[in-house]
Amino acid sequence: MNWKLIAAVVVGIVTAALLYFWTESIKNQQTAYAFIRLLPDKKVTRGQPITPDMLGDPVMLPSGFGALQNLAIPAAGAYQEWLKDRTAAVDIPAGSVLLFQYFDDADGGRLTKMITPGKRALTLPVDAAQAVGHFVEPGSHVDILGTVDEPVQPVAPTVTAPQPAETPATATPRNPVDQLLKTYLAQNPDAAQDDIQTYKKQSEDFKLGISSRTRVVTRTFLQNVKVLAVGTATTAQGAVTTGGNTYTNVTVEVSPSEAEMLIFAMGQANGRLNLALRNPGDSTIEQMPSINWTKM
Template identity: 30%
Template sequence: MKQRMILVISLVCGILAFVLTINYIQTKQKEFDELKKKLLAGTRQIWVVAAAEDIPNGMKITERDIGRIQVSERDVPDRVVLAEDAKMLLGKKTVLPLAKNKPIMWTDIEGGTHSYAAGLSAMVQSGMRAISLPISGASAVSGMIEPGDRVDILGTFTLPSRKNPAEMETVTLTLLQDVSVLAVGQTTSRQISGRQKQMASGYNSVTVEVTPRESELLVFAQQAKGSLTLSLRNPSDVSFEKDLPETNFYELEKKLPELNQFRQKNIRGKRE
């Protein structure tokens, strides 16, 4: 009888210890999850390319070989392949074995990194050209223009007056509309991240994507000692303004009341 009682007590103590251990582990796991959540609260999450399965060295990458995972930006190096660049990996060979569910780096791929390998030229669409403009500061919206933005390019020139060719006048006109920004300084849209935005803000040139004929126009504008300015567009705005007039002192004085009236009626009216 005594032995049976001892056995029952031992069994109860064992069950109690097991329950307490499980409860302790669950409590600690909950504390860990809450701590992790707090640590990640202020961290930007990004989607990156990861191996869908183990990929041996020297294998050509196909769509079935890759997937995407979400990670904290600060937990991965700058050379990680972003999800938006996944198609650029297709057909390329690995130079290292890739583990399943691990982020893929540009250095894992034949040819090196994206900026480290393909460079700016890989970002230029077929039939287009990249050209750099000496623009910084207030001319680039106080340096807040970033790679991937859409802009209009305005030029200000000192030209012979049409009314009196013997006199010179200052004229501002829109040269190009809805132009894609490829890079600011030496930072491209595929390189920029939260850690690099502060560094990118100190640029003194902006590289844009234009057609061959547009590139000639921009080069001529620079050689004509014109001053170029960028105006930032909403990325979803695909509107095109036809017959934009050039602006000089005469047009400024003449059109100013009309422009202010338009602003009051149309722009402010939409906000009210």
Template identity: 30%
Template structure:
């Protein structure tokens, strides 16, 4: 090989290496960054605002407007059971048009002319709802709808109705959600013997104390600004033993509801003192008396 040509190749190689070293030092000793490949930006899709849970909601929880929020949802994935703001994208096909109309009809039926947040306020969660999950009518129940009482009842409690009048229900001032005592009056033993003695006495017993009023007639909530409700039936929340005591009391005669003060709601709840005593039998053996609780 021609020595001159070899010399030219070596000089070119050394020059290339030197140029690379100079460039690396000029860039702070770092290798030149690799080209950044950006993912293609997806095309914008029509979105619709859907009412979703802001947090996890458990069975029996009462909803408020603060428990829900709006979330953007692809319009082509909207389910007819979702509650939307009604601003769905124009439907290009007949099928999509029918789906959009169904969404609007369901939303209107659930909302009832008010904002969605207000429409679900006071509703009870029937099935668990996760945060971010759309609110649907299948998972909540509102006052006056089927299944409402079974969701509202506390664990282990029962709903039992008793007849009332304005006179036996504090003149109509007892409202759903109030706490009451249940009182019964009946004839006691005569006050004496012989002519001129009292013919009879009246005894009043507290059958139940501090029980919750679930509904009056078929109303589970009081109307806005309602101060009184004159009803023929009051539905109370009671336990199994309390229900038996109340059934016996109803069979013996009418009962009266006694409204409790708001500051007294934390008191004992359940059987009244008289009902508790009626479930105790005193046995005397060898001069010693013992008490045994029994179910009547």
């Protein structure tokens, strides 16, 4: 019996088996250590959601970086779904490997899933005074107020000696401005034409929200508005654990038209809107007149 031949065959089989297992272990290592990263030209700012177009090809790290397995986000389908639209809790540099610590998983999840269909999430900048000493938290209901310059309706010109006169029958005025002018002419038939034209122009501008005369008023823009998030926290617990008591913005749930109104109001109020915190059981909506010096 040729023992040398048998030994050579056995050694060959063992070598082939070892090579196979070594190759499989390398494949497993490569799968286990594939992590999600940002594209080299994509950075993420705090509060910004992660979208698929921000992500590059998975980065393959050698086994020497095995400690990252508990820190970095694996490039697996389940984790990519977990990451989708999740907002960053910190600024993330471009090209970075994404770590779990970059995201706040204790805040209740993605904000997009919390928005009622047909509604919108709108973020308002606030400080401690505007946010009721930071007692506003996710789930709170608030009224939103602001102080703005409001156009003042023009005053009809006066004449020195008004003479009552019957106004001949005319067609129905086409709009409220024509009605105002008709009434004024009936009361002041001797009014100067220049004054009449000025009054008409001012009345038309007032209808469009344009006026050279304004007054400062405080107005309640919206009532019983739901707060979705404070800072990046979407639950009261998340607000505490992430230091949410120092937040500088509040995200509220509003309709599209309400979002437009609030953005316009912020522009008129120099970005300062105040929140009035409501009792959780109070959903009353009241007719609130604007307040100025004459009504205090």
